[in-house]
Amino acid sequence: MTPVQNSADLDVDLRHLFASLARNWLRILLVALVVTGVALMLAWAATPKYKAETRLIIETRESVFTRPSTAPDADRPILDEEGVTSQVEVISSTDILKEVADKLDLAKLPEFDEALDMSPVSQLLVIAGLRSDPNEVPVEERVLKAMREKLSVYRVEKSRVIVIEFSSEDPRLAAEIPNAIADAYIAAQGNAKLESNAAATEWLAPEIADLSKRVKEAEARVAEYRAQHGLLIGQNNSVLSTQQLSELSSELSRVRASRASAEATAATVREALKGGGSLDSLPEVLSSSLIQRLRERRVQLRNEIADLSTSLLDNHPRIRALRSQLADLDSQIRAEAEKVLKGLAAEAKAAQAREDQLTADLNKLKAQSAEAGQQQVELNALEREANAQRQLLESYMTRYREASAREDRNYLPVDARIFSRAVTPTEPYFPKIGPILSAAFVGTLLVMSIITLLQELFSGRAMRPAAVRPVEPVQEIPMQSPMSSERPDMPPVLPPDMAVEPVAEEAESFESRLGEIGVSKAAEKLIESGASRALFISPEGDEAAASSVLVARTVADAGLRVLLLDLTASGAASRPMLDSGLFPGITNLLASEAQFSDVIHPDCYSDCHVLPAGTADPARAMRAADRLPIIMQSLTTAYDLVVVECGPADAHDIHRLVGEGTEVFVSMIEPDDVVTRATVHLIENGYPDVTLVTPAGHNRPDAPLSGRSAA
Secondary structure (H helix, E strand, C coil): CCCCCCHHHEEECHHHHHHHHHHCHHHHHHHHHHHHHHHHHHHHHCCCEEEEEEEEECCCCCCCCCCCCCCCCCCCCCCCHHHHHHHHHHHCCHHHHHHHHHHHCHHHCCCCCHHHCCCHHHHHHHHHCCCCCHHHCCHHHHHHHHHHHHEEEEECCCCCEEEEEEEECCHHHHHHHHHHHHHHHHHHHHHHHHHHHHHHHHHHHHHHHHHHHHHHHHHHHHHHHHHHCCCCECHHHCEHHHHHHHHHHHHHHHHHHHHHHHHHHHHHHHHHHHHCCCCCCCHHHHCCHHHHHHHHHHHHHHHHHHHHCCCCCCCCHHHHHHHHHHHHHHHHHHHHHHHHHHHHHHHHHHHHHHHHHHHHHHHHHHHHHHHHHHHHHHHHHHHHHHHHHHHHHHHHHHHHHHHHHHHHHCCCCCCCEEEECCCCCCCCCECCHHHHHHHHHHHHHHHHHHHHHHHHHHCCCCEEECCCCCCCCCCCCCCCCCCCCCCCCCCCCCCCCCCCCCCHHHHHHHHHHHCEECHHHHHHHHHHHCCCEEEEECCCCHHHHHHHHHHHHHHHHCCCCEEEEECCCCCCCCHHHHCCCCCCCHHHHHCCCCCHHHHCEECCCCCCEEECCCCCCHHHHHCCHHHHHHHHHHHHHHCCEEEEEEECCCCCCCCCCCCCCEEEEEECCCCCHHHHHHHHHHHHCCCCCEEEECCCCCCCCCCCCCCHHHC
16 A cells, blocks of 8 residues: 655654744844844934923813803813814914914925925936926925825824924924924914904894894883783782782772671671670670669679678668669669660671672773773783893893903914913934834844744655554555556465565566566656656666666656655766756755755756755755655646656655556566565565566766767
């Protein structure tokens, strides 16, 4: 069974890959030092640049004591995030930059106008049309363009702070320009407020005059309507008829209450008189002074009767006289009570008459009040219009007075202030020689290391074959050869564990059974089978290597791209093709001393290409023998057929060269036991399709043959 090697059976040899850095350390270091030196020269030659910054803060500068507006949102921040960003655009606007450029006379400085100091190279480029002529652009635009390239205005994140940053070759200008831009912005904002204030006063003056006239007319219409309809105003700013109706209603309620109270009291007294009950419990009776004196006299008589009753009898004239007086007092009290009753009745009657009168008056006022209510609706409408005009007039007059006072006193604080002015920088921000040199050195080391690793990887020197599946031992394999179909009686090959030591006669018999073909037949077989690799083993030494050379030339003459790889120690196959053994070859490639383009040479006598043995130390080259599968894969990709002369190799030696589409040949000059042993060993170790090829009948390949087709 033939093991197959392909590109998927390759691994990266990391040890060998990174060892290339150690092998090429001097080149990497020299390139890094050269680049660092160039960077140093460029840094020293570069014009130093200075940078300075001015900081603004957007905030309300108006005092609570002078703030004109008393709206609920007066304490709200004046600008939100978008508003602050808009101020950034205002600061970097063309108008402000023009003002600063004119103030500092920047148009006379070559730094801001490249047309003032053009180098001869720039002038030649302009003449040749490879560069636009700066003189075609107005001076103002050139200056503004240069300023914008050096200016950076931005808002500090999550704040209302605006930074104005400027760089220049002159440290003085690096500080003056941002300060001048900030001052110009503050002045522009103040002028904008002045213009707004002046526009407000100009607009308010005629509006106030017109409103004053309209307020007078509205108030006159209210007074005229009120007089026409008798809608006089009483207390509490109400119509007089409505106020009278309210007062009359209150009086009527009081009279009704007084009448009801008098009637109730009279009824109580009347009931007491009719029933003969005591009058002492009636407040109205007791309130009479005469009755009070009579009651006091009655109490005295009762006390006297009680005192005399202790010493006199009831029929005693004294007691009888006192009791007669007591009865007279009771009659008098009752008579006085009847008078009180008559007074209460008269009071109730008078209250009833008053009530009737008030009711009549109330009904009359109700009719008048209803009519006044309808008229009041129209009056209220007129008053509302007059009040609205009056309030608007008062508001306009207040604003006008405030705007006029601010304009007269020139008090218009800008909602921004400079809290950090730029100072003249002492050190340039560019170039920073230390960081530049460090970056150049480290970056070059890194880039060169990557380039070295990629070169090692793409050259195939850092690749190694993956673990190859071991060849299964063949116990008994029928002999296979191109002639096997014509000789079915061929005996089986001996098992591999049996020693084969044929004699000369047995060797002749073995070769006659296996069959042999010539160079032309071998070339035809390779072309017809489409093989990509042809491995030639030469057990008899360098003389037998002529077969591989002749076959390679024959296939190349047929029009295929062919390369012969010479793996012999003496260069027996490549020397006659190149007329020399001093060309770099496979050993140089394995030792990483050359690339593919350095080791592939054309055959001096055919279209075939040759990869010779090379001139490197074979021992060093064999240490990289694991790269042979990668090299073979690369060669089979570039050529139609790769012919490998392996010399007196065995099955173990050629396993690295075997791949897909491989044909194995044994080159033979004369049949002997050496060829037989080599062939049997190949068949026993997994290469049953071995073909014997002989160069007999052909000239030696170290000189041009008689006709290239005869090769």
